[in-house]
Structure formats: C-alpha cells, structure tokens
Amino acid sequence: MGDMSLNLAAPDVDSYPYNLGSYSWKIDTNSKNCQTWFDRGLIWSYGFHHGEGERCFRYAVDCDPQCAMAHWGIAYAGGPNYNKAWELFDQADLKRALHNCHLAISKARELATAPLEVALINALYARFPSEREGDYHHWNRTYSEHMDQVYEKHGDHIDVVALYADSLMALAPWRLWDLHTGAPLEDSRTLRIEIVLENALQRSESLSHPGILHFYIHLMELSPKPELAIPAADRLRSLCPDVGHFNHMPAHIDLLIGDYRRAIASNFESIRGDELYMKHGSATDFYTFYRLHNYSYPRDTGRYSFPIYAGMFSGQFRVAMDTVERMEKSLTEDFLRIPSPPMIDWMEGFKSHRVHVLVRFGKWHDILQLPFPNDRQFYCVTTTILHYARALSYSILDQAEDAHKERELFRESRRKIYPSRFEFPNSWQNILNVTEAMINGELEYRRGNYTLAFEQLRESIKCSDNLVYAEPWGWMQPPRHAYAALQLEQGNVEEAAKTYAEDLGFSDSLPRAVRHPNNVWALHGYHECLVKLARHDEAKILEPQLTLALAVADISIESSCFCRRVQPAANQSMCCKS
Structure with a gap:
C-alpha cells in the first residue's frame, strides 16, 4: 500500500461518493459508522482495491477504536493477495506492510472477544507474526492452515467461506491449473477451492456475495471449462456499481468464451467506476495497475487493456484506438517515475498498446510516423516494441534494407531492457521471444525463404502459447493469425x-x-x-x-x-x- 497514516480521521459517512452495493457483514461494534466503514473496506478488499479498503478500515477504527475487526481489516487489506504476492512488494512497500499489518493484527488480538472474530484474527496473525522479514511462504501456509480450522468450525458463515478460499488461492496465485493438461497443479489446493466455492454457490446468500463470485471467476478462468463461471460473472456485474474491478472481472470469462462485445461493455462500465475513483481517490497505489488493465486485456494491469484487446479480436479499430487514447492520458511521466511501488516496471507495457493496435489493423505507414520516446532507456520496452513494428512495416512495404536495420535496432534495444520490467505476470524478456521469432519469420518470408519463415513463425506460436496465463494475453495478437494467413497466401x-x-x-x-x-x-x-x-x-x-x-x-x-x-x-x- 502507499504511505498511509496509521490514524485517519473518518470523513462524513454519508458523503462517501461511491455506490458499493448493499452487502454487509455484521461485526462486534456498537458504532453504526464503524460498521459502515468496515463494510466498505471489506467490499473494496474483495474487489482487490486494497488501498481504498485499508483506508476505510482505518476510518472504522477512528469511529470505534475498540473494534477488533476494524484492526483485522487493516492487516487483511495491507498484506499480500492473489494478485500481489509477497514477491511483488518492493523493499519500501514490504517494510511498510510488515510494520502496519503486524501492528494492526496485534491490536486486534488484544481487543477480540467474539469467538468467530477471535478465530479469524488469530488465523491472520499467522500471516504477520513479526515486523521483520521472514519465510513468507511459510506464513501464508500457516495462515491457510488456521483458516482450515476456522472453516471447519464456522463454515456456515459466508465470509468465512470467502476468506478461506482466498487463503487457499494465495498459496499458488495464478498457478491453480496446468494450462496444457487442464489438471490442477500439484502445488495448489485447486480441487479444495473448487469444492468450497461450489458448495457455497448452492446457498442463496452467495449469489449476492461479491467475494465468492469474484474468487470463483478467478478459479475457473484458468480451468478447462471457464464457461462454468458465466452465472457467477453475470451475478457480479453491477452488484457493486462503483467497484471497477467487479465490473471488469466478468470480462475475463467473456473473452474466453468469445463474447467480445460484452467484454467491451463490461470494461467501459468498469472504467466509469475507476474514473470516478480517480476523481476522488488516490492515483498512486497498486490498483492503478488494475485500472490500466481494464483498459487493455490479462492479467491485471488495467481496465483499459480489455476493450483494446476485445476490440482487436472483434475487428473494432475505433474501440481499440479510442481506448488507447484514454489510457495514454493516465500514463503521465510523473506517474511512471514514482519509485515505490516502481510504476514503470509494471506499467510501461501499456505504452506499447498503440503499436499493437496499429499492427493488428495493418496501419504500416502510421507506425512509421510514430515518434520514439525522448528517454529511450527509461522507456526501454516501448522503444523495443516500436523497432519491432517498424521492422514489420518496412518488410511488408518491400523496404527490405530498412527492415533489416530495424531488426538489428530491435535486438540492440532488447538487450537494454531492465530485467525488472514485466507485463504481469510475464517478464518482457520472455514476451519478446514471441516478438523476435515473429520478426525473423516475416523477414525470411519476404526474402522467399518460406521454409525458414514458417519455422520461425511456428517458434513464435510456441513462445506465445508458453507464456504465463494473463488476460489479456502477454502478446496481444496471436501469431497463428499471421502464420495461417501466409500459409494461405x-x-x-x-x-x-x-x-x-x-x-x-x-x-x-x-x-x-x-x-x-x-x-x-x-x-x-x-x-x-x-x-x-x-x-x-x-x-x-x-x-x-x-x-x-x-x-x-x-x-x-x-x-x-x-x-x-x-x-x-x-x-x-x-x-x-x-
């Protein structure tokens, strides 16, 4: 989380600008305002907006400092989650999180008296047993083991079900299924998660529970049968109107089943919620990564990515390019130069979306008119992707000498990319294996070396297929489309x-x-x-x-x-x- 004061004065509870729906978990407090702020913090946290979630939990503490679950919420929101494992915390962020979470959960332990709350707080304490760095994987496992026990005793409580499933998913984030075999991965608790969530979905109360619905979509999107999450996705749409991530998540299923129009519509609604938040909230927490993901499509980099990706697959150039324009307005250089969390490492890839759209729609002359960044090393990924697109453009326009020069510039630029640059969860160096094979295949094809060209294009396909699952996919145009088109030619x-x-x-x-x-x-x-x-x-x-x-x-x-x-x-x- 960002640098947040440990004590925040709660604003007027009725002037809160966001409609989060009506879900409530009744906790042990006599303060109506504390209850309201707790519910808001919980909903934001279920929606992976942990920064605003933590803020609301701190407001709850201000309303009732003796409320144990408000302190629990600070620790829950401030720690790791399915989309931000311990490994993704930079050093400064890690230090803040360990201090704040250990302090909050320790205070919660002092205050808790209700049996369920005592059990949940003791379980979460296992995730933050110290302010000092330690074996985070062990802490996560211990937390999940404690949640096993809480679930066995209190499994009739729907939030216990959600938190238990969340704890299991965090043991192997984004590694629940083997994409190539369709089987659960050995180091995951996938089948247990599936049983827990599907049992919960038989209960009517789960159909309006944002956490259960959200986590089930994440569980099934990597599975061999993502369509099983369609009912959950449809329930989640508009359940919490101003939580952008909840409006966005159904699009993960929409894309996998080929419903590109609905993916676009869901993400535009998500963007509306995110832009409302940007008007009133903070632009410097990890949630901005999700917001940009919604603009593109991914794993969670922003709401903008999905309409771009879905627009590309459905042949809607205007949708894709208009969304690029909106996204680029959010990617200011001041924002990208924020050092902690290191925004440029996670978000530079979004700067290249314009290039991907232009390649998809064959705008070769437009590509050649694009300027390079002023600071090419800072924007090392953007620079490299532009060299790729220029090599492709020159090749297709029969300017072979320029195409080969651009390929060499691409290779030189690629060598300068920082290893910390990611298009979550793939490193850019891995993604660019797809790119380099694509360039090689295209250039050999124009030379008439068809056997070698198709070998290279098959290598590009292989590299793309072997990227770590993300929505949108790490490489936004399937190499099969080029390979098949040229085979047909x-x-x-x-x-x-x-x-x-x-x-x-x-x-x-x-x-x-x-x-x-x-x-x-x-x-x-x-x-x-x-x-x-x-x-x-x-x-x-x-x-x-x-x-x-x-x-x-x-x-x-x-x-x-x-x-x-x-x-x-x-x-x-x-x-x-x-």
Missing part, C-alpha cells in the same frame, strides 16, 4: 485451415486458455479455407457466425493478418453456393 490451404480451427477452439489440440472463440480474423480465414477446399456444407454452417462477426467489425476484413498481401476477391468472402 502460399496455397497451403489444409495447414491454414487446421491452424484456424485450432485458434477458434474447433479442436481440442490447444489448451483452453490460448483458444480465441468467435474471433473475426480466424473465422474469416477458416471460412475462406473451407470454400477453397470445397467443404461447402461446413462453410455454410460457419457462415452465420462469420456474418455476425463481420457486422460487428468496423473495418473491411479480408485476411486474418494484414501481412498477407494476396487478398481474396471481394465476392469470395461469402461464396458458399449450394
């Missing part, structure tokens, strides 16, 4: 058809997380392949799906990648005839 229709079918999820050959159902690019490419292969019955079955996808797009789509220069005739895009 070379007349390798069967290989292109197979690749498009995999991308769309029409076969089980790919992990669920790297399929892109309903995306207009692969739908168009697959339909073209079916026609060329005279598989007209299959093409007719696909045609309504493609017609809808093309209607949503705001550009003319003639190939899955603008790198393909041999386009089908306009009258062939819907050419299935009986």
Whole structure:
C-alpha cells in the first residue's frame, strides 16, 4: 500500500461518493459508522482495491477504536493477495506492510472477544507474526492452515467461506491449473477451492456475495471449462456499481468464451467506476495497475487493456484506438517515475498498446510516423516494441534494407531492457521471444525463404502459447493469425485451415486458455479455407457466425493478418453456393 497514516480521521459517512452495493457483514461494534466503514473496506478488499479498503478500515477504527475487526481489516487489506504476492512488494512497500499489518493484527488480538472474530484474527496473525522479514511462504501456509480450522468450525458463515478460499488461492496465485493438461497443479489446493466455492454457490446468500463470485471467476478462468463461471460473472456485474474491478472481472470469462462485445461493455462500465475513483481517490497505489488493465486485456494491469484487446479480436479499430487514447492520458511521466511501488516496471507495457493496435489493423505507414520516446532507456520496452513494428512495416512495404536495420535496432534495444520490467505476470524478456521469432519469420518470408519463415513463425506460436496465463494475453495478437494467413497466401490451404480451427477452439489440440472463440480474423480465414477446399456444407454452417462477426467489425476484413498481401476477391468472402 502507499504511505498511509496509521490514524485517519473518518470523513462524513454519508458523503462517501461511491455506490458499493448493499452487502454487509455484521461485526462486534456498537458504532453504526464503524460498521459502515468496515463494510466498505471489506467490499473494496474483495474487489482487490486494497488501498481504498485499508483506508476505510482505518476510518472504522477512528469511529470505534475498540473494534477488533476494524484492526483485522487493516492487516487483511495491507498484506499480500492473489494478485500481489509477497514477491511483488518492493523493499519500501514490504517494510511498510510488515510494520502496519503486524501492528494492526496485534491490536486486534488484544481487543477480540467474539469467538468467530477471535478465530479469524488469530488465523491472520499467522500471516504477520513479526515486523521483520521472514519465510513468507511459510506464513501464508500457516495462515491457510488456521483458516482450515476456522472453516471447519464456522463454515456456515459466508465470509468465512470467502476468506478461506482466498487463503487457499494465495498459496499458488495464478498457478491453480496446468494450462496444457487442464489438471490442477500439484502445488495448489485447486480441487479444495473448487469444492468450497461450489458448495457455497448452492446457498442463496452467495449469489449476492461479491467475494465468492469474484474468487470463483478467478478459479475457473484458468480451468478447462471457464464457461462454468458465466452465472457467477453475470451475478457480479453491477452488484457493486462503483467497484471497477467487479465490473471488469466478468470480462475475463467473456473473452474466453468469445463474447467480445460484452467484454467491451463490461470494461467501459468498469472504467466509469475507476474514473470516478480517480476523481476522488488516490492515483498512486497498486490498483492503478488494475485500472490500466481494464483498459487493455490479462492479467491485471488495467481496465483499459480489455476493450483494446476485445476490440482487436472483434475487428473494432475505433474501440481499440479510442481506448488507447484514454489510457495514454493516465500514463503521465510523473506517474511512471514514482519509485515505490516502481510504476514503470509494471506499467510501461501499456505504452506499447498503440503499436499493437496499429499492427493488428495493418496501419504500416502510421507506425512509421510514430515518434520514439525522448528517454529511450527509461522507456526501454516501448522503444523495443516500436523497432519491432517498424521492422514489420518496412518488410511488408518491400523496404527490405530498412527492415533489416530495424531488426538489428530491435535486438540492440532488447538487450537494454531492465530485467525488472514485466507485463504481469510475464517478464518482457520472455514476451519478446514471441516478438523476435515473429520478426525473423516475416523477414525470411519476404526474402522467399518460406521454409525458414514458417519455422520461425511456428517458434513464435510456441513462445506465445508458453507464456504465463494473463488476460489479456502477454502478446496481444496471436501469431497463428499471421502464420495461417501466409500459409494461405502460399496455397497451403489444409495447414491454414487446421491452424484456424485450432485458434477458434474447433479442436481440442490447444489448451483452453490460448483458444480465441468467435474471433473475426480466424473465422474469416477458416471460412475462406473451407470454400477453397470445397467443404461447402461446413462453410455454410460457419457462415452465420462469420456474418455476425463481420457486422460487428468496423473495418473491411479480408485476411486474418494484414501481412498477407494476396487478398481474396471481394465476392469470395461469402461464396458458399449450394
């Protein structure tokens, strides 16, 4: 959390500018205002806005200093969570967290008398047994073991269920499922979490519980069957209207099932909530990472990422670019130069989203007009991505010499990227393995070295598939789209058809997380392949799906990648005839 005074005077409880819904957990306090601030802190914390959550818990303490659960809340909100494990705290942030959380939970232990509250407070104390650094993984395990016992005794309390599931998820954040096999990972408690949450979802009270719904979406999004979380996602939408993350989370499922329009709509509502918070709240806590993630799509980097990503998959250039414009206004240099937490390390990747959109939509001349940052070393990722896009643009525009120069500049720039730069949870060096193979494949293709070109593009696909799960994915344009488009250009229709079918999820050959159902690019490419292969019955079955996808797009789509220069005739895009 940011540097927050240990004692905060509570403002007027009725002037709070956010609508957080009606959920309440009745705690041991005689102060109505303390109860209100506690509920607000809890909802914000369930919504991964731990900075505002901690602030509300401190207001609760101001209203009733003897309220044990208000002090518990400060410790709960100030520590690690599913999206911010101990490893993600910088040194200054870690020191603050250990001090504040240990102090708060120790005070809570002194005050607690109600049996349930005593049990929860003693459990959380195991996560913060000291102000000094220690074995954080052991602390998390011990906390979860204590929560096992609390759950066994108090499992009828819906918040105990939520906190227990949260403690289990924190043991292996974002490592609950093996993406390639679909099985739970050995070091996780995935099956236990699934049982706990699905049992809870049979209870009517869970259907209005933001924590249960939120955690279930996180559990299932990496699973082989993310669609099972659709009911939870639909329940969570607008449950707490001004908590941006709750409006955003359903889009994780929307994207995985190919409902790009709904993903965009959910995130624009999320952005509305976030911008309301930015108007009244703080711009310097970890939540800003989520806010930008909502603009893009991810793992949680911001609400802006998702409309960009969904706009790219649905062929909506205006949605994607308009959102880039809004996001860039939030990425001021003063903000990115904040040292703790080190904003530039986590958020520079958002500066490159404009480039990704321009590549997706084939704006080669626009790319070549983009300026480089004034401080290229500070913006080392942005600089490197721009060299990639320029190499691609020159190659496609038949300026081979310039393309090869840009590839060398890309390699030189890549070597200068700080190892601390991440597009959470992937390091930029890992992501750029996808990029370099893509450049190599494109340049070899223009040389006529097709065998080598396709080897490199397959390497790009492999590197992309092996990135750590994130929404949006660490590399925002699937390399399969370029690979299949160029295979089609070379007349390798069967290989292109197979690749498009995999991308769309029409076969089980790919992990669920790297399929892109309903995306207009692969739908168009697959339909073209079916026609060329005279598989007209299959093409007719696909045609309504493609017609809808093309209607949503705001550009003319003639190939899955603008790198393909041999386009089908306009009258062939819907050419299935009986």
